[in-house]
Amino acid sequence: MHPSAPSAGPRHHTIEAPAGRLHLVEQGTGPLVLLVHGFPESWYSWRRQLPALAAAGYRAVALDVRGYGRSSRPAATDAYRMLDLVADNAAVVRALGEDGAVVVGHDWGANIAAASALLHPGIFRAVGLLSVPYAPPGGPRPSEIFGRIGGPEQEFYVSYFQEPGRAEAEIEPDVRGWIAGFYAALSADTMPAEGAPDPHFVARAGGRLRDRFPGGALPGWLTEEDLDVYAGEFERTGLTGALNRYRNMDRDWEDLAEYAGAPITQPALFAGGALDASTAWMADAIDAFPATLPGLASCHVLDGCGHWIQQERPDEVNRLLVDWLGSLPG
Known part of the structure; x- marks a missing residue:
């Protein structure tokens, strides 16, 4: 991948999806990179990544997850289960006329990105996880x-x-x-x-x-x-x-029971902050990456960084993402 010419600024638009309507912010052309935010954020948490990825030759798309921002907010609590959020991500790829994408998520977005890669490996060819490491479904409720x-x-x-x-x-x-x-x-x-x-x-x-x-x-x-x-x-x-994302964790546990212990085999990246409680509490999950993320190509814990990694350390995260994306096959 060769860097593209300076890209136009971000473009806002909406698509039809299982949620009803999803708001997307898009910048650049090239292979699709879907950016998924966490709580309590919005597409805006990727404001420093969109131009960097576009300049590196990628079609960077950040969405408002259902329930946030300008995306639809279904009334039912169980409309925010993981299966529905994964379906939204797959719908974004289809609506943009693409066959596949790299998906990158932060916080809850990391869980959504991981589940998207787990359930739809044919669509999501690689997965980047920020702040929250992958832990396979299963275990206690x-x-x-x-x-x-x-x-x-x-x-x-x-x-x-x-x-x-x-x-x-x-x-x-x-x-x-x-x-x-x-x-x-x-x-x-x-x-x-x-x-x-x-x-x-x-x-x-x-x-x-x-x-x-x-x-x-x-x-x-x-x-x-x-x-x-x-x-x-x-x-x-x-x-x-x-x-409502938090209020569906037991439903997710039931919905994903057949994937208990399942690894994600696509190429993967993880980056977390050394001062982030998520990194410390889930140290065992990071240690298990050789089994749970066998395609892991890039793993980083940033000294002196907290939870909001792509906003606290945007230049470093951008460099990690661009280097990793450039190493992917195809």
Whole structure:
């Protein structure tokens, strides 16, 4: 692949998909690279990757996952199960007139990207995972695992998100402030000091997740204008569509039971932050990559980096992605 001439700016459009409507932001021409965001983000989390991938000769497409931004927000909670999100990704590839794509995801998007590659290896020829490593389906029921984390005095955030309306009641009266605090809590330059209360937990006696968010300045990667973009979308849409992803983890466990223990065999990349709790908590999953990601060609843990890896360290992530993409067959 030879670098293309400087590309035109990003183009917004929508396609019809199982979700109803999906909003896409596209830049560049060449092999398709589909970028899938996590919580609580949007296509905008890939704003620094779109021009870099386009300049390197790729058709970079970032979507608003169903429930987010300008994409449709189905009312039913079970409309956000993994099978439906994978179907959306496959529909994007078809709607763009392509036979296949490389799929790259961050946070929940990494899980969605991994499931897309697992279920549709003929469509998704390679998979890049940022922040959340691949762990094959199977094991104990997720609600049971997360219910045991925290103990009698505090509750893990994934469990806190399960009851419809509960987290919304905390977040939606002050979306901008909550989003800013959540980003800061997981960013390398603003996360709570070692020994401070962990922002991934809620006190069981009337606590809120934001009670443990740091105050003060925004993370270095997040400008006031960036925050306006994120907050403006969630103020318009509410948080239920985004939170419904967490509310389908037991359904996913049932839906994907036949894939228990299954590896992803396509060429793969993983990159995580050394200061990201996801990287630390899932260290065993990274250690298992020789069995679970036998096609892994590139694995990186970035020193001094938190959870929002492609926004905290965009130049480094862009370089990793472009080098990896250039190494893929075909």
